[in-house]
């Protein structure tokens with residue numbers, strides 16, 4: 001993969017116009033080069049007899065013999081000890097608007113230094129970033145970007161937060177965790193964009209050092225998770241509950257795919273569960289699907305389907321429901337649930353207007369949940 | 374019937390405990406195996422029944438487990454030289470696997486120039502073909518070696534017990550030809566092994582399976598554990614990829630029984646993917662329908 005492809009894959013091309021971005025990329029290339037894989041001991045695993053190990057990081061619980069790698073492809077048993085191969089080995093880096101993650105109730109109008117390593121612990125057939133998520137780290141261009149340097153770059157490019165995103169951050173847990181700790185020391189916030197396939201213990205530990213987590217709830221059926229995600233729904237629901245309980249900021253994205261997870265019944269069940277388990281204030285984004293990777297036989301989601309999901313969620317009592325990937329749609333904006341006025345007007349990732357004062361609606365003083373400063 | 378015949382040639386002492394190869398005996402084993410397989414006393418004629426003059430042949434080996442459980446380079450080169458010399462292939466042969474690091478660690482000298490070539494998919498300028506092969510449950514990029522460089526393939530696999538798949542042999546060897554094998558180990562690798570084999574660039578190029586059973590890991594595989602590795606000193610040949618692996622599986626069961634270990638069925642890890650492969654029409658999985666011929670040199 002050449003340099004152009006490297007940044008194109010991650011959407012970086014669109015960001016070259018950000019001031020200073022070009023020189024930042026040049027810097028990265030200057031220190032980067034073709035880095036080798038890391039060999040940093042993993043934190044959640046147990047040793048078994050005969051140099052075997054069991055990984056305890058995610059619900060797959062991979063059991064591996066010597067020289068074997070887990071399902072995610074970025075962790076390897078070397079002589080009976082388990083190692084992450086992607087510590088500090090970044091394959092994607094961008095300065096993104098935080099709205100792109102999407103976080104709509106977290107430091108609006110700011111940028112997040114967004115990073116990823118290769119690898120993922122599921123295999124969604126509709127993955128948008130499969131060229132970096134469904135590969136082994138040696139199959140993509142990657143750069144050395146140790147935690148301190150990530151934080152330094154975030155500050156240098158006036159990003160108040162770092163986003164661990166694009167692939168599945170759970171699989172680069174150790175790197176994300178250490179970077180988050182470093183970031184905290186320098187008053188830089190941390191956000192995580194995840195599918196939620198992570199075990200309770202590491203997730204609880206993670207919530208101690210990050211500020212916001214967005215979880216992709218990909219459907220509300222185990223069958224869909226088995227067929228299209230190669231994962232399980234239940235651990236994701238558990239993860240949502242753990243994050244909500246932890247008190248850090250949580251948003252949910254539901255990618256609506258025509259005929260696969262778009263029925264009113266399924267959307268309603270999802271919303272009811274969220275309402276009962278998490279409450280009405282969690283922002284929920286219904287995003288538009290585009291044919292991708294192994295699901296190319298379906299059309300993009302009709303806007304009317306997304307509007308139907310949006311309507312159902314409001315009917316069920318959720319307060320902050322958005323439509324994603326339809327730039328210019330009015331459901332991109334945040335409405336005050338009390339006076340129904342627009343308190344954050346968005347067009348795509350661009351924020352046109354913010355009518356909040358100290359986290360409250362400027363018109364009726366109703367508190368709008370989120371991290372606003 | 375040619376399709377379901379399996380030839381097992383044993384050569385006592387062909388590989389010494391120090392992994393030195395008795396070249397003369399090895400050659401006899403290959404010759405005996407090919408003659409029995411093709412039914413042709415003349416090797417050249419026999420080779421013609423499955424290779425064309427202009428073929429570029431890939432020998433897909435398996436070096437993942439390291440030096441102790443990889444085809445000894447002399448064993449692989451012995452085959453390559455025989456095919457180059459007696460076959461019509463001249464030197465259009467590539468011995469290959471995933472990475473140069475693993476090839477080197479297993480004792481192979483890389484050769485990208487003339488003669489019989491030896492290199493890994495991760496060689497600069499080789500890599501994985503950009504086309505995403507999407508077939509049934511498979512979504513993978515194939516090694517450019519499999520997709521572009523070669524026109525015919527021998528799966529020259531190591532026979533091993535496999536903690537998840539039950540058995541790894543000729544069909545599963547092609548996991549080393551894709552960029553994401555880690556994604557296909559769920560459900561005892563079933564149906565993934567069969568479905569990957571069924572993709573056009575593999576099925577259409579595969580000519581035969583040869584299982585290297587010099588050292589058989591019959592328990593705790595696929596990593597090497599000397600305690601459960603038997604110097605079996607055999608080569609197994611078949612045109613039928615499923616029958617070859619089924620016959621390999623029987624060897625593993627035999628060794629397990631001899632050591633008092635439970636069968637793979639008792640351990641709930643029978644290689645179900647072989648039955649799936651049979652259902653897909655890729656070969657024969659029923660032991661009673663496989664004609665196994667054992668020879669000794």
Ligand code: SF4
Nearest residue numbers: 055058061062070072
């Ligand atoms: S993090 Fe990776 S190695 Fe660990 S259990 Fe999950 S998929 Fe397996």
